[in-house]
Amino acid sequence: MKEILERLNYLIVALPLKVKQFSEQEVSEQPEKKWSKKEILGHLCDSATNNYHRFIRIQFEKLPFFLVSYDQNNWVLIHDYQTIPTDEIVDFWITINQQIIRIISNIPEGKLLYLCDIGENKYITLSELIQDYVRHMDHHLGQIFGASSI
Template identity: 65%
Template structure:
């Protein structure tokens, strides 16, 4: 867990300045009709919001906890990340991830083995779900920056 917390704290510290190095054109261009860099960061806000709630609920609801998926494209579209100020998207991402660090820092060790039903007859432990959140985050940061070196 310490490695995850350390990585998230590092990203919270460096991502805002690193992502602000892109021009307005670079953050809003939509290659091949996919999400722009700005929308990818917005999607990461949505992911953080959903996982923040999951990370709290898993600790107090019946086991196995059923992870309910969300319609990612619809969330990005309805929140209109493409047209809101980029500093707001960055601020939202930063604030939610700071709270996630607070939540996961306080998870009792015994709860990390709780079972999470992720659908399709697959289950993760709570710890694996947290690890998957970071993998997902890193996957999209590679899309934004073109490298895993952030």
């Protein structure tokens, strides 16, 4: 978890600086049938919000913990990230990830092995779920920043 925490702490500092390199017009450009950079950032907020609850609940609810998926397109649509100032989206992303860092930092080592039911008779550990959260984030950061990803 040390590497995950280091990565998240780094991103909390680096992401706002990288986003400021774009104009509001650049982050709002919406490729046909794809999310704008702002909407991708919003999606990362939605991912953080969903995983925030998962990282807490798996520690005390019945195991294996059943992961409920969410409709990411509708979440982005309903939040209307396209019309929210980019700074607000970035601030929300920072705040929720600061809390996720606190949660991860306080997970007892034994609980990292707790199982999550991801459906179709497949299971992952809480540790793997946390790692997947950061992999997912890095994937989308690559979409925003391209080859010069953070």
